[in-house]
Amino acid sequence: METQDLKKAGLKVTHPRMKILEILERAPEHHLTAEDIYRKLLEEGEQIGLATIYRVLTQFEAAGLVNRLHFEGGQAVFELDRGTHHDHMVCSRTGRVVEFYDEIIEKRQQEIAKAHGFRIRDHSLILYGEFIDDESASES
Amino acid sequence: METQDLKKAGLKVTHPRMKILEILERAPEHHLTAEDIYRKLLEEGEQIGLATIYRVLTQFEAAGLVNRLHFEGGQAVFELDRGTHHDHMVCSRTGRVVEFYDEIIEKRQQEIAKAHGFRIRDHSLILYGEFIDDESASES
DNA sequence: TGCGATTATGAGAAAGATTCTCAATTTTTT
DNA sequence: AAAAAATTGAGAATCTTTCTCATAATCGCA
Numbered sequence: 001m002e003t004q005d006l007k008k009a010g011l012k013v014t015h016p017r018m019k020i021l022e023i024l025e026r027a028p029e030h031h032l033t034a035e036d037i038y039r040k041l042l043e044e045g046e047q048i049g050l051a052t053i054y055r056v057l058t059q060f061e062a063a064g065l066v067n068r069l070h071f072e073g074g075q076a077v078f079e080l081d082r083g084t085h086h087d088h089m090v091c092s093r094t095g096r097v098v099e100f101y102d103e104i105i106e107k108r109q110q111e112i113a114k115a116h117g118f119r120i121r122d123h124s125l126i127l128y129g130e131f132i133d134d135e136s137a138s139e140s
Numbered sequence: 141m142e143t144q145d146l147k148k149a150g151l152k153v154t155h156p157r158m159k160i161l162e163i164l165e166r167a168p169e170h171h172l173t174a175e176d177i178y179r180k181l182l183e184e185g186e187q188i189g190l191a192t193i194y195r196v197l198t199q200f201e202a203a204g205l206v207n208r209l210h211f212e213g214g215q216a217v218f219e220l221d222r223g224t225h226h227d228h229m230v231c232s233r234t235g236r237v238v239e240f241y242d243e244i245i246e247k248r249q250q251e252i253a254k255a256h257g258f259r260i261r262d263h264s265l266i267l268y269g270e271f272i273d274d275e276s277a278s279e280s
Numbered sequence: 281t282g283c284g285a286t287t288a289t290g291a292g293a294a295a296g297a298t299t300c301t302c303a304a305t306t307t308t309t310t
Numbered sequence: 311a312a313a314a315a316a317t318t319g320a321g322a323a324t325c326t327t328t329c330t331c332a333t334a335a336t337c338g339c340a
Binding site: 152153154155173174175190191194195198214215216 | 296297298299300306307308
């Protein structure tokens with residue numbers, strides 16, 4: 001079923017592209033850097049060059065298959081686009097990322113944009129902080 | 141009056157720090173990359189190394205004097221912290237940045253965080269798109 | 281099903297942004 | 311004004327991402 005996604009996106013079905021899609025689909029964290037993907041592939045014996053990973057991710061982004069997010073730290077993270085828009089909460093202690101969606105915020109953004117004569121193409125809302133549950137998990 | 145800011149922040153009053161603060165205060169754009177600051181200083185005959193600029197900006201950030209923002213494009217931009225929090229709207233055509241603040245969004249963020257057991261330390265909301273007024277200004 | 285044209289990949293070089301190193305300079309203290 | 315402490319500048323180093331180009335894989339068609 002992944003091959004369909006690639007074809008629909010107008011991309012040829014190649015081994016690297018399939019494998020990268022697979023990794024993104026299986027990743028429990030859902031948010032991976034290009035390096036993360038590179039290492040995960042290596043662990044599975046797939047020796048795919050970093051350059052290819054960046055290239056493919058950029059193509060996936062253009063095709064709407066993945067989103068590129070700019071968290072603090074300058075390193076881009078990628079997530080599979082599962083069709084439903086959402087924003088992010090990032091735990092600075094554990095790196096855990098939680099997604100959320102809020103109708104009220106979405107609506108306000110549109111209203112604010114309108115008031116400023118601005119047409120929103122995309123937006124990024126990220127909350128940085130800590131999950132109180134993770135409090136105990138102290139790491140040296 | 142700038143020297144006060146530096147002293148209050150526990151930073152020694154040095155020539156580069158003063159000049160960088162000045163540039164940030166005077167910049168009509170309000171949002172500058174380290175390079176921008178470097179070039180503006182050069183134009184004024186101040187030959188301050190890029191390394192110093194990054195170092196000082198990082199110190200200013202730690203002291204709460206400036207904010208570092210991660211727009212699309214991987215290059216960090218810096219703005220003077222004028223005490224009032226705000227979010228950003230970035231025009232992808234002209235690069236124009238407009239600040240806004242919305243009580244409702246701020247409140248919702250807190251509510252959402254609370255519901256998730258999350259303590260917000262900081263947040264970043266950026267709207268990407270175009271200003272309709274800027275529409276005519278086409279650039280090849 | 282195999283060939284050829286086209287497109288993708290891999291490795292390393294290159295580019296861009298940011299940080300580090302360390303000797304020389306400036307600030308602050310005395 | 312001199313000594314101690316902190317800061318700066320220049321370039322090297324690092325990190326992330328993109329580019330180049332020769333080799334390899336994919337797809338359409340015979």
